[in-house]
Structure formats: C-alpha cells, structure tokens
Amino acid sequence: MAPRLLRTNSCEVNMSRPQPSPSFLQLARAFWRIGLLSFGGPAGQIALMHRELVEDRGWVSEDDYLHALNFCHFLPGPEAQQLATWIGWRLHGWRGGLAAGLLFVIPGAVIILALSMLYAVAANLDWFEALFLGVKAAVLAIVLQALVRIAGRALNTRFKQVLAIAAFAALFLFDLPFPVVILGAGILGLAIARVRPHWLAVSATPSRIATGPRPWRATLQSIVIWALIWAAPMGLVLATLGPEHVLWDIGTFFSQLAVVTFGGAYAVLAYMAQEAVQGFGWLKPGEMADGLGLAETTPGPLIMVTQFVGYLAAYRAPEPFTPLVAGLLGAGLTTWVTFAPCFLWIFAFAPWIDRLGNAVRIKGGLAVITAAVVGVIANLAVWFAIHVIFAAVGEARFGPVRLYVPDWATLDWRAALLTALACALVFVAKWSVVRVLAINAVGGLILSAL
Incomplete structure (x- = not known):
C-alpha cells in the first residue's frame, strides 16, 4: 500500500512511518548540509530540519518532531541546535547527538570567527x-x-x-x-x-x-x-x-x-x-x-x-x-x-x-x-x-x-x-x-x- 501523503503549502509531507534509521555517515552528511544552510534564525532552522529530516528523508515522524520541539522550548539555549542534538541522539545515541549538534554549529562558528577577526582590525576604518x-x-x-x-x-x-x-x-x-x-x-x-x-x-x-x-x-x-x-x-x-x-x-x-x-x-x-x-x-x-x-x-x-x-x-x-x-x-x-x-x-x-x-x-x-x-x-x-x-x-x-x-x-x-x-x-x-x-x-x- 502506498504511503499516505498530505499536501500542505504545495509540498508533500510523508505521513507514513519513519524510514529505517540512517547510518552514522548519512546522519553526519545531512547535518553538515543543514549546518551550512541554516540561515533565518530559529524559525527558518526548525523549518529546514523539518523539510530535510521529516518530509524528505522520513527519519523522524511528525509527532516525534513536534513533541521534541516542545521539549526543547523548555530548555535555556538555542532550541534549534538542541532539537538537532535530540534528533541525532534519537537516531544514534550520544554519538549521533554530538555529531548533529556540532555540525549544526560549526559552519556558522567558523564564519562568525572570520568576520570577528575582520571586524577587530577594520572597525576604525571610515x-x-x-x-x-x-x-x-x-x-x-x-x-x-x-x-x-x-x-x-x-x-x-x-x-x-x-x-x-x-x-x-x-x-x-x-x-x-x-x-x-x-x-x-x-x-x-x-x-x-x-x-x-x-x-x-x-x-x-x-x-x-x-x-x-x-x-x-x-x-x-x-x-x-x-x-x-x-x-x-x-x-x-x-x-x-x-x-x-x-x-x-x-x-x-x-x-x-x-x-x-x-x-x-x-x-x-x-x-x-x-x-x-x-x-x-x-x-x-x-x-x-x-x-x-x-x-x-x-x-x-x-x-x-x-x-x-x-x-x-x-x-x-x-x-x-x-x-x-x-x-x-x-x-x-x-x-x-x-x-x-x-x-x-x-x-x-x-x-x-x-x-x-x-x-x-x-x-x-x-x-x-x-x-x-x-x-x-x-x-x-x-x-x-x-x-x-x-x-x-x-x-x-x-x-x-x-x-x-x-x-x-x-x-x-x-x-x-x-x-x-x-x-x-x-x-x-x-x-x-x-x-x-x-x-x-x-x-x-x-x-x-x-
């Protein structure tokens, strides 16, 4: 039987059960991609992860994703990064959580560091x-x-x-x-x-x-x-x-x-x-x-x-x-x-x-x-x-x-x-x-x- 699809805002959301868990390498590649594309603040980042991991890959169910997101709102700190860490933990334990959380942060950290270095030396220029x-x-x-x-x-x-x-x-x-x-x-x-x-x-x-x-x-x-x-x-x-x-x-x-x-x-x-x-x-x-x-x-x-x-x-x-x-x-x-x-x-x-x-x-x-x-x-x-x-x-x-x-x-x-x-x-x-x-x-x- 074909999986049931729900059309929302012109995109198809797979409402069937999550697909088999990805390998650790597949998980790392997905979060490296998410880390590079996660512009737009927490709302954009949460939407990006939903599209990549729930809609496109089916690694996490809709219910689990929303339940975890509500949980992350209870915590201090960036909820999108914590949601990424939870998804990694859910799929591959502490190793997956560590990889997902770090890969979500590292691209932006490297870029903001480079921009901070430029700012420090150029801030006094007109x-x-x-x-x-x-x-x-x-x-x-x-x-x-x-x-x-x-x-x-x-x-x-x-x-x-x-x-x-x-x-x-x-x-x-x-x-x-x-x-x-x-x-x-x-x-x-x-x-x-x-x-x-x-x-x-x-x-x-x-x-x-x-x-x-x-x-x-x-x-x-x-x-x-x-x-x-x-x-x-x-x-x-x-x-x-x-x-x-x-x-x-x-x-x-x-x-x-x-x-x-x-x-x-x-x-x-x-x-x-x-x-x-x-x-x-x-x-x-x-x-x-x-x-x-x-x-x-x-x-x-x-x-x-x-x-x-x-x-x-x-x-x-x-x-x-x-x-x-x-x-x-x-x-x-x-x-x-x-x-x-x-x-x-x-x-x-x-x-x-x-x-x-x-x-x-x-x-x-x-x-x-x-x-x-x-x-x-x-x-x-x-x-x-x-x-x-x-x-x-x-x-x-x-x-x-x-x-x-x-x-x-x-x-x-x-x-x-x-x-x-x-x-x-x-x-x-x-x-x-x-x-x-x-x-x-x-x-x-x-x-x-x-």
Missing part, C-alpha cells in the same frame, strides 16, 4: 564604519520584527500581556538584572499554573509513555560528564592565568548566560550589551548591534553573537598573548561554555521527553518566561533605537527609576533614515533578513559618502 551604520539600522528593524512575531504568538491571555509590560518596566525603568527577571517569571509561572492555569492557557496532554523505569542513572551520568566537560577549560584558565584574567571573566559570564538564555539571542542581547559595555568595558556602545548583524548573515544559531563578544574582549586585553591568539582563545572559550550546556540539557533530559506531557506546572513556567521574553525584547528594541540613532546617550535617576536621556544634538539623520528604510523593507516589502542587511549596508556607504 568605509567599515559607514557599512555598519546601515547594518545597525537593519538590525533594529529585525529586532522589531522579532518582537511583533513573538508577541503575536506568546501573548494570548491578558495575564501574559500584563507580564510582558511588567518585564519591560523591570528592565528598562528599574534596571533589574535580566537573570532575576527571567528566573522570577519562571517561579511565578510554576505557582500560577497550579492555581490558575487558564490565565496561562496551558493544559495537560496525555503522556506518551506512562510506564517503564525512570532513567535516573543515565540522567545523572550525563549531568556529571557534561558538567565536567563544561568546566574543564575554566579549570585550565584558573590554574594557568588566574581569576583576574579576561578569559576567566569571559568564561564565567557566558557560563552564567547559558543558564538563563530563554528566548534566544534577542532576549539576552540587551543584558549582554549592558554587561559587555558598562560592566566589563569589552565593547563600545553600538558594537553589539554590529555583532548581531554579523550573526544574522551567517548560518547557525543567532546566539553565536556571543563568540563575537568573546573574541573582541580577549583581543583588546591580550596579555600575555598576542591580540590574535587571545582573540581566538576568547572566541573558543565563549563558544565552549555557550554550547556545552546545550549538550548537557539534551543528554540529561532527553530520556524524559515522553514523560512531560502532563507537566502542567513546567508548561506554566515556560509560558510565563515566554511572555516575559516579549518585554525583554521590547527593552532591547528601545535600547537599540536610542543607541543607533543618537551618538550620545546619558542616564537620569529618579529614585529607583532609571531613564535614558539621548542628546538630541547628536541625532544621526543617516541612521534614522536607514532605520525607516529597513522597517519598510521588513514590514511592508517583507524582504529576507540577508537582503535587508545588504541593502542597508550599501545605503550606509552611500549616505556616508554624501
């Missing part, structure tokens, strides 16, 4: 600054687009809308730390889901596997092994360079960030920029937007922008290394502590995926975090807008309230014009991210020449 004037404006429009999309999907109850506004106020007006806002939202969600689950629009779904031994041993082994892998380079830095070196600061900061990266790169970018610029002095104002622009043009997770920050931080404080060597070490350490936790989460908790159907309180915690992320991204959009359009931005304090005060004399009309152009291309013409970045980059060169 033509380069003009180029990135347009890139910053495009990034602002892209962040606004992400805000609209996530808000439309996540704020489906009045309670969630209030939470998003509260998260924005906590960050923008009261200057609360990002981890406090996210963790506080998660705790609130766990409590609300118990007494008022309808406020969060969450409900239980039948568990896929209700019986069988709980995989405690496998989970504990994975936690111990991957915690040691995660900490290994930090131990080496501590033993050889000490806790005062910039590499130690890089490792500890991005390790902490890896635990609270709910909502992806957009959610943590403002906090990362604040700490990198004001806390550590690694970057100049506006350079975080440059980094995100570079990450938008490369395949792989957008959180790879952390590698850009790590490279520049070490490059600018290289002792006892040369700037290039220090930058490479900073980028490598940042990538390690950013993605090692992703493997920890998947290998530790993937055996439990089929038991999470009835986890209403966990779903509630995630729902509130997602609502808070909308407020976080709104904070990022406003922060970007002020720092892209104005060259000088001060702060004013009124008790616990902090306000940004731009210097209107430093208004950059070129940046304002390019931002309007990027918003028109994104929201009206609906151009792709890469096309908008390219047009704005050229626009920056032209306006700066004029």
Whole structure:
C-alpha cells in the first residue's frame, strides 16, 4: 500500500512511518548540509530540519518532531541546535547527538570567527564604519520584527500581556538584572499554573509513555560528564592565568548566560550589551548591534553573537598573548561554555521527553518566561533605537527609576533614515533578513559618502 501523503503549502509531507534509521555517515552528511544552510534564525532552522529530516528523508515522524520541539522550548539555549542534538541522539545515541549538534554549529562558528577577526582590525576604518551604520539600522528593524512575531504568538491571555509590560518596566525603568527577571517569571509561572492555569492557557496532554523505569542513572551520568566537560577549560584558565584574567571573566559570564538564555539571542542581547559595555568595558556602545548583524548573515544559531563578544574582549586585553591568539582563545572559550550546556540539557533530559506531557506546572513556567521574553525584547528594541540613532546617550535617576536621556544634538539623520528604510523593507516589502542587511549596508556607504 502506498504511503499516505498530505499536501500542505504545495509540498508533500510523508505521513507514513519513519524510514529505517540512517547510518552514522548519512546522519553526519545531512547535518553538515543543514549546518551550512541554516540561515533565518530559529524559525527558518526548525523549518529546514523539518523539510530535510521529516518530509524528505522520513527519519523522524511528525509527532516525534513536534513533541521534541516542545521539549526543547523548555530548555535555556538555542532550541534549534538542541532539537538537532535530540534528533541525532534519537537516531544514534550520544554519538549521533554530538555529531548533529556540532555540525549544526560549526559552519556558522567558523564564519562568525572570520568576520570577528575582520571586524577587530577594520572597525576604525571610515568605509567599515559607514557599512555598519546601515547594518545597525537593519538590525533594529529585525529586532522589531522579532518582537511583533513573538508577541503575536506568546501573548494570548491578558495575564501574559500584563507580564510582558511588567518585564519591560523591570528592565528598562528599574534596571533589574535580566537573570532575576527571567528566573522570577519562571517561579511565578510554576505557582500560577497550579492555581490558575487558564490565565496561562496551558493544559495537560496525555503522556506518551506512562510506564517503564525512570532513567535516573543515565540522567545523572550525563549531568556529571557534561558538567565536567563544561568546566574543564575554566579549570585550565584558573590554574594557568588566574581569576583576574579576561578569559576567566569571559568564561564565567557566558557560563552564567547559558543558564538563563530563554528566548534566544534577542532576549539576552540587551543584558549582554549592558554587561559587555558598562560592566566589563569589552565593547563600545553600538558594537553589539554590529555583532548581531554579523550573526544574522551567517548560518547557525543567532546566539553565536556571543563568540563575537568573546573574541573582541580577549583581543583588546591580550596579555600575555598576542591580540590574535587571545582573540581566538576568547572566541573558543565563549563558544565552549555557550554550547556545552546545550549538550548537557539534551543528554540529561532527553530520556524524559515522553514523560512531560502532563507537566502542567513546567508548561506554566515556560509560558510565563515566554511572555516575559516579549518585554525583554521590547527593552532591547528601545535600547537599540536610542543607541543607533543618537551618538550620545546619558542616564537620569529618579529614585529607583532609571531613564535614558539621548542628546538630541547628536541625532544621526543617516541612521534614522536607514532605520525607516529597513522597517519598510521588513514590514511592508517583507524582504529576507540577508537582503535587508545588504541593502542597508550599501545605503550606509552611500549616505556616508554624501
């Protein structure tokens, strides 16, 4: 009997049972291809994997894919990379998970490293600054687009809308730390889901596997092994360079960030920029937007922008290394502590995926975090807008309230014009991210020449 096909958006989706598991080499080749083509942020990457692995190859069933995707939304870190790791684990155990997760990241990591090296040596050149004037404006429009999309999907109850506004106020007006806002939202969600689950629009779904031994041993082994892998380079830095070196600061900061990266790169970018610029002095104002622009043009997770920050931080404080060597070490350490936790989460908790159907309180915690992320991204959009359009931005304090005060004399009309152009291309013409970045980059060169 021929397999049943469902036609959706002019493509045929194979609804029969998954095909026999691929060989390890076939798996590696597929994820190498996905890693090279995974542009467009998490939505595009998830759609690409669905087409390649569910529709075309039939290695994973539709139900399993969607169930795993929901599971990955519970975890901090890039959900697309974690979904890739889970698929590899499902098909070839820990070896497949490691291969799929690494191949999903490596192409983008190599490209963003090369672009970071170029940026470090060319950032002070006039033509380069003009180029990135347009890139910053495009990034602002892209962040606004992400805000609209996530808000439309996540704020489906009045309670969630209030939470998003509260998260924005906590960050923008009261200057609360990002981890406090996210963790506080998660705790609130766990409590609300118990007494008022309808406020969060969450409900239980039948568990896929209700019986069988709980995989405690496998989970504990994975936690111990991957915690040691995660900490290994930090131990080496501590033993050889000490806790005062910039590499130690890089490792500890991005390790902490890896635990609270709910909502992806957009959610943590403002906090990362604040700490990198004001806390550590690694970057100049506006350079975080440059980094995100570079990450938008490369395949792989957008959180790879952390590698850009790590490279520049070490490059600018290289002792006892040369700037290039220090930058490479900073980028490598940042990538390690950013993605090692992703493997920890998947290998530790993937055996439990089929038991999470009835986890209403966990779903509630995630729902509130997602609502808070909308407020976080709104904070990022406003922060970007002020720092892209104005060259000088001060702060004013009124008790616990902090306000940004731009210097209107430093208004950059070129940046304002390019931002309007990027918003028109994104929201009206609906151009792709890469096309908008390219047009704005050229626009920056032209306006700066004029």
